[in-house]
Amino acid sequence: MVEPRFDADASTPEARRALHDQNRLSWDEATRAHNSHKGDQARFYREGGNKLYPEESELLGDLHGRSVVHLQCNSGQDTLSLRRLGAGKVIGVDISHEAITFARRLSAESGVAASFIRADVYDWLVAAAGGTERWDVVFCSYGAIIWLSDLATWARGIAAILRPSGRFVTVDYHPVEMMFDEERRHAMNYSTHGRPVTWEDGVSDYVAKGGPAGTPSGWVAGVQDFQNPNPSHEFHWGTAEVISALLGAGLVLEHFREYDYCNGFRPYNAMKALGRWRWTVPDGTPSIPLMYSIVARKPT
Numbered sequence: 001m002v003e004p005r006f007d008a009d010a011s012t013p014e015a016r017r018a019l020h021d022q023n024r025l026s027w028d029e030a031t032r033a034h035n036s037h038k039g040d041q042a043r044f045y046r047e048g049g050n051k052l053y054p055e056e057s058e059l060l061g062d063l064h065g066r067s068v069v070h071l072q073c074n075s076g077q078d079t080l081s082l083r084r085l086g087a088g089k090v091i092g093v094d095i096s097h098e099a100i101t102f103a104r105r106l107s108a109e110s111g112v113a114a115s116f117i118r119a120d121v122y123d124w125l126v127a128a129a130g131g132t133e134r135w136d137v138v139f140c141s142y143g144a145i146i147w148l149s150d151l152a153t154w155a156r157g158i159a160a161i162l163r164p165s166g167r168f169v170t171v172d173y174h175p176v177e178m179m180f181d182e183e184r185r186h187a188m189n190y191s192t193h194g195r196p197v198t199w200e201d202g203v204s205d206y207v208a209k210g211g212p213a214g215t216p217s218g219w220v221a222g223v224q225d226f227q228n229p230n231p232s233h234e235f236h237w238g239t240a241e242v243i244s245a246l247l248g249a250g251l252v253l254e255h256f257r258e259y260d261y262c263n264g265f266r267p268y269n270a271m272k273a274l275g276r277w278r279w280t281v282p283d284g285t286p287s288i289p290l291m292y293s294i295v296a297r298k299p300t
């Protein structure tokens with residue numbers, strides 16, 4: 001197994017931008033591999049498909065007529081699903097060219113309308129905050145927070161683009177889950193407090209590992225033995241750090257929950273399936289938090 005490095009420089013905005021750019025290249029490669037395993041996605045959405053899990057659907061609530069920003073939307077599958085929940089206007093933002101190109105095509109081929117912008121989330125939030133449009137909901141999920149190199153700036157950007165009483169909603173993998181390697185051996189600190197965790201083997205083909213459970217549009221063998229040529233840089237943040245950043249930006253915490261199972265992702269080799277797309281640690285093993293969710297509201 002490849003060991004992570006902890007020596008990448010993230011001390012200035014320029015240094016962090018350089019790390020984001022490397023992540024972009026890593027995500028471009030991984031996204032191609034991920035989508036290669038997914039069956040006819042345009043058909044899935046044309047036929048009314050919705051890929052959101054019950055946890056975020058419940059937290060998002062009734063989106064009819066609401067405007068929603070989906071940050072770090074990858075190939076747009078959940079963005080189109082937000083439309084399915086009734087959102088009046090949806091925009092997805094992601095740094096990966098491959099992901100945004102795929103998302104635009106998926107929207108056109110499925111007939112589910114959404115706009116997609118390719119941008120570093122930090123650049124987009126600054127640009128959006130400088131404009132006049134304000135949003136009802138800002139959403140991100142499942143593997144988003146780990147790519148954020150500066151939580152305070154991110155949270156301030158979200159607060160700036162929400163309208164008064166607008167909400168930030170997220171469901172993400174728990175930092176405790178990331179402390180353990182695939183054999184569930186304790187391998188990492190809980191938080192690296194903004195210090196990058198560099199993986200020379202980059203973003204993996206975790207869709208291949210998850211198998212058909214993670215691909216509601218059908219399973220295709222696709223790319224085999226994927227090797228990512230581009231390294232990736234993660235930022236492991238504790239839940240208190242994420243919440244503190246949101247509170248520091250002036251948002252009010254309405255909901256925080258931890259789950260001893262996770263959706264759509266199988267982090268360890270030995271796991272117990274709870275239904276088709278949800279896993280927990282095997283029977284007889286002490287439970288650990290595997291996901292968490294947050295809702296934070298902008299005061300009126």
Ligand SMILES: C[S@@+](CC[C@H](N)C(=O)[O-])C[C@H]1O[C@@H](n2cnc3c(N)ncnc32)[C@H](O)[C@@H]1O
Binds near residue numbers: 076077
């Ligand atoms: C695990 S994926 C999120 C998947 C998402 N839950 C979905 O709806 O499919 C993480 C995404 O974050 C994006 N990302 C990483 N760093 C970013 C940045 N600085 N700005 C914008 N997007 C970024 C990656 O390109 C990738 O698509």
